[in-house]
């Protein structure tokens with residue numbers, strides 16, 4: 001008998017694969033999971049999709065990677081959770097968990113006795129993150145967001161974790177690689193990296209559209225990382241990356257209407273007009289101008305804007 005991988009309630013013998021539901025204590029929904037225990041020893045990798053329930057391309061990409069992996073080809077262990085936040089997925093809830101209105105990707109490491117999103121984050125971290133060596137979290141533009149594909153790694157004090165994460169983030173056929181120093185706390189990749197687990201986010205696809213092209217882009221990137229980590233045989237594909245250290249988010253400070261004047265991928269200059277916030281009579285309340293020269297990496301495309309909603313981000 002070979003070794004058995006026990007992860008959460010799931011148990012997979014060596015050289016086998018299981019598709020089943022992951023049950024997390026105090027989390028209402030069960031999470032569909034593909035668990036592959038390869039026929040040879042190697043690293044353990046977690047692939048997440050759907051932390052944000054409307055980022056459909058990420059969900060499709062994770063699901064296809066999970067369905068495709070065969071234990072005979074895998075040296076190591078992989079768990080894929082394509083719909084990591086089922087309540088948000090079925091509620092078609094933008095950014096937040098429908099029951100507590102909290103953004104799961106701001107909640108890590110979560111709270112054992114917290115609200116729905118906090119408990120989900122807590123158990124994902126305790127039961128899954130802490131059992132793996134690498135975390136790949138797939139995202140995209142949410143239902144109301146357009147974006148240029150990019151990847152993100154967390155700038156942590158552990159140089160080895162930082163360098164490995166940066167290398168993983170560079171293995172997608174995606175131009176922009178962002179080093180983030182934790183301006184957005186509570187993220188999956190930041191939490192994992194601070195615990196010594198190299199981790200990244202890859203973002204492709206947008207606006208509630210399941211993009212086959214961007215799904216393949218994400219799937220190929222994940223497989224490329226698995227090759228580079230030695231879990232799959234093959235050649236590592238290297239592509240050129242543009243490294244970005246400034247990731248400037250602009251947020252609304254009113255509830256009203258948003259009229260952007262730029263598009264994703266536009267190069268903007270410092271001081272350039274990016275768009276305006278208006279009241280319900282169409283009168284301009286605030287003009288948004290760029291603090292830096294850079295590229296518009298994501299853009300909220302919803303006319304309706306709530307107080308503190310993101311509007312866009314410029315990378316430089």
Ligand SMILES: [Zn+2]
Nearest residue numbers: 052055139140
């Ligand atoms: Zn997301």
